[in-house]
Amino acid sequence: MKKAILLLILSFSFLINHAQDLAILKYNGGGDWYSNPTALPNLIEFCNKNINTKISPKPKTVEVGSSDIFQYPLLHMTGHGNVFFSEADAENLKNYLISGGFLHIDDNYGMEPYIKKELKKVFPNKELIELPTAHPIFNTIYKFPKGLPKIHEHDGKHPQALGLFQDGKLILLFTFESDLGDGWEDQEIHNDPADVRQKALRMGANIIKYAFEN
Numbered sequence: 729m730k731k732a733i734l735l736l737i738l739s740f741s742f743l744i745n746h747a748q749d750l751a752i753l754k755y756n757g758g759g760d761w762y763s764n765p766t767a768l769p770n771l772i773e774f775c776n777k778n779i780n781t782k783i784s785p786k787p788k789t790v791e792v793g794s795s796d797i798f799q800y801p802l803l804h805m806t807g808h809g810n811v812f813f814s815e816a817d818a819e820n821l822k823n824y825l826i827s828g829g830f831l832h833i834d835d836n837y838g839m840e841p842y843i844k845k846e847l848k849k850v851f852p853n854k855e856l857i858e859l860p861t862a863h864p865i866f867n868t869i870y871k872f873p874k875g876l877p878k879i880h881e882h883d884g885k886h887p888q889a890l891g892l893f894q895d896g897k898l899i900l901l902f903t904f905e906s907d908l909g910d911g912w913e914d915q916e917i918h919n920d921p922a923d924v925r926q927k928a929l930r931m932g933a934n935i936i937k938y939a940f941e942n
Contacts, residue, residue: 748781748940750802751788753831757812757846762789763836764806767912771932774912779869779933781940793817797824802939803831806909808838811846818849825850825892825899830939833902834909837882843902847892856890856902865889865898868937870930877927879920880907897942901935908932 752768754761768787775781790796790803793816797803803824813821825831833843844856859865859875866872866889876889887906891898910918911928920928 749784749800751790751800753803753805754789754791755811757810759807759809759811761807764909764913766914767909771912774929775933775936779937793820805833806836808836811842813846813849822850826894831900832935835904836909840904854892859889859891865934865938868934870934876906877931879911879928
């Protein structure tokens, strides 16, 4: 009963605090959670100009085990390497997600085996499911009839958008073999063509719109 009341209180916090805001998720394990520093500011600028959001231009950083995560309806997580969640981290993240939060994890290449293992601590009985191209996240504002776009090539694998669901609702999105965050970064960092950066930014805008409205 006490846990149910706590989750209800936390879910209301999303409506009261930072109703349209997001934060970078800092985690342990040695992985570079701080990678792609220009990515989110550029995505936020794109969204504020093009889809009428009012997101703070400089995203905050919150630790996975902190109650601060409950101030943000959307958390963004990225990196190349190891990820480690303590039991307390996993419990905190689970409570965040089932009480209304949304987590976007963008594999910056090399993160996939570690994050999949740690997500089992958060939801032992849930499996990541590949989203069909008809899912609303590919059609919220900008249309992606083929699903997640490919931004950078690494291993010749097709990009995957994998999700965890709670009561039929997408609560976590893991983008893999795509490198969306690289496409959000300043143009001179990766020298991506304008059309590639636009695909990345538009897919990012769809993710933000979906997370804020669902």
